[in-house]
Amino acid sequence: MAGLLVGWDDGPAEPLVRPHAADQPYGDIGAAVVLLARLFEERGEADDLEAAIELHDVVVAMGEGVWEPANALVGWGGATLYEVTGEDAFLATAERMADVLTETQMPDGSWGDPASDAVLTGMIGAALAAMADAVEARVDVEQTLADADDE
Numbered sequence: 001m002a003g004l005l006v007g008w009d010d011g012p013a014e015p016l017v018r019p020h021a022a023d024q025p026y027g028d029i030g031a032a033v034v035l036l037a038r039l040f041e042e043r044g045e046a047d048d049l050e051a052a053i054e055l056h057d058v059v060v061a062m063g064e065g066v067w068e069p070a071n072a073l074v075g076w077g078g079a080t081l082y083e084v085t086g087e088d089a090f091l092a093t094a095e096r097m098a099d100v101l102t103e104t105q106m107p108d109g110s111w112g113d114p115a116s117d118a119v120l121t122g123m124i125g126a127a128l129a130a131m132a133d134a135v136e137a138r139v140d141v142e143q144t145l146a147d148a149d150d151e
Helices: 026-043 047-062 069-085 088-104 118-151
Strands: none
Touching: 026 047, 026 069, 047 069, 047 088, 069 088, 069 118, 088 118
8 A cells, every 4th residue: 555654663664654544643744744834935945835735735635534633733734835825725724623623622621631642732732823823824914915905
């Protein structure tokens, strides 16, 4: 079965993220999307943005297993691409992950067992904050553009 190599162990390299499979580190792909989108902002090289978009498109096509709290970074990747490009498809990724996260949050504000999943809860909280910041930054850009058009 095909997959995406996101790292390797001491053995021969093999795809570590498989589509339509349970318990895959899809969030690692989301982190790569963020990295590449920010690299594009820094360097301005179209190849970085194209790679970020391709990885985004690959990860959202990998099946329903993507939409789990442990993969919150997929939403961050979508929000970052939305901030950079303004394309609604990327906002849809961020919104879908935000919905997953709000639907799975425990009454005490955590995700999973609070005693054992403090790292997961911290990562999700940070991802949600980064997603909100990215979407808000894009809204500010859109407002600035609209104001300029009115002048």
